[in-house]
């Protein structure tokens with residue numbers, strides 16, 4: 001079956017350098033640097049990536065960072081809590097705009 | 111309760127069948143180069159050993175547990191265990207060499223009735239003993255409760271599996287209640303000094319992934335385990351060995367049953383690391399089976415791949431002759447060469 005997303009394409013991510021080597025290489029160098037153990041541990045970074053993957057709803061990233069979180073030793077509860085953080089921020093971001101809606105409505109109303 | 115592959119009459123209980131499944135052309139849709147070709151590319155084929163530094167003795171397949179991932183297909187139903195006569199041959203061989211370390215494994219090695227006799231024999235020869243203790247055996251029966259004191263008396267290094275620092279993942283891999291029993295046993299080991307600073311009694315833990323994924327960085331996992339075990343249970347230990355699951359026996363069965371086989375093999379191949387490949391444990395270890403036969407490692411032992419040498423039994427042990435051999439490799443070896451590498455002592459690269 002044809003779909004827009006193919007799991008096998010994840011492994012081909014590196015191929016983006018074929019059409020723009022310099023920018024691609026810089027991106028992957030930066031990417032590698034970002035995920036190194038630092039002030040945050042590799043596991044913490046992986047859980048943040050997992051949460052962001054859900055927020056941007058990227059199936060490739062969800063696939064990659066579910067595996068990566070498990071590899072880094074995260075457990076299921078930590079992973080689900082990360083997803084809830086993403087959901088809370090996304091939901092909150094929608095709801096906080098309710099204030100804008102209220103402001104505008106009040107402006108227009110008697 | 112899960113049963114051994116042998117008890118259920120599974121085809122995978124047959125090592126020849128496992129080797130057929132492992133053939134590079136058998137993984138659905140996966141493009142898997144043969145391990146020997148990959149090693150040749152890395153300039154490591156044929157794989158030559160150095161003089162043996164460790165004698166790993168598998169004293170039998172009997173175990174009180176039936177872990178899902180067990181490459182030995184061990185369990186309470188397995189009756190293949192080493193006799194005292196064969197143990198004596200191991201001690202005779204040791205006495206003729208300068209191998210300083212003996213690594214005892216199983217099954218649960220402590221269930222062999224001559225286990226303590228063997229440890230005492232190794233001690234008398236002045237060699238160091240490592241025991242791969244599954245922890246729960248210590249609390250399984252009153253007759254094993256004094257194992258921590260026995261280990262301490264002989265300066266045995268204890269290496270114990272604990273796939274995770276909480277019950278959920280541990281019990282899913284190793285069986286219901288295993289985590290709580292393991293914690294009790296770890297406390298008993300700590301109580302006699304194991305893992306405590308300055309005691310000289312070494313307690314190392316083994317982490318292996320509870321599923322079809324590779325282990326992350328050993329240092330990172332060790333830090334998490336140390337923090338969690340100390341905070342939740344007041345437990346201390348020395349080092350954590352992060353070990354990759356090798357696609358053999360029950361772990362192979364799990365991969366096939368769960369539909370993860372091809373994907374897992376692809377992951378291992380993609381993570382092939384020539385540095386890890388140069389440091390595989392079979393280069394300085396000889397593995398002895400319960401019946402005295404010799405192998406390059408415990409995995410080859412379970413696949414019935416004997417050493418490629420005129421010396422194939424412990425009674426004829428000859429370190430120089432064995433050093434002339436080439437290690438017998440196969441597709442399962444990708445498990446030892448992925449990422450940071452994997453051995454009985456953890457990462458190798």
Ligand code: SF4
Nearest residue numbers: 173175177180217244
């Ligand atoms: S993995 Fe170890 S403890 Fe588990 S069944 Fe196998 S030998 Fe026994």
Ligand code: SF4
Nearest residue numbers: 390392407409443446
């Ligand atoms: S599986 Fe055994 S023979 Fe193969 S690389 Fe690992 S230790 Fe060596």
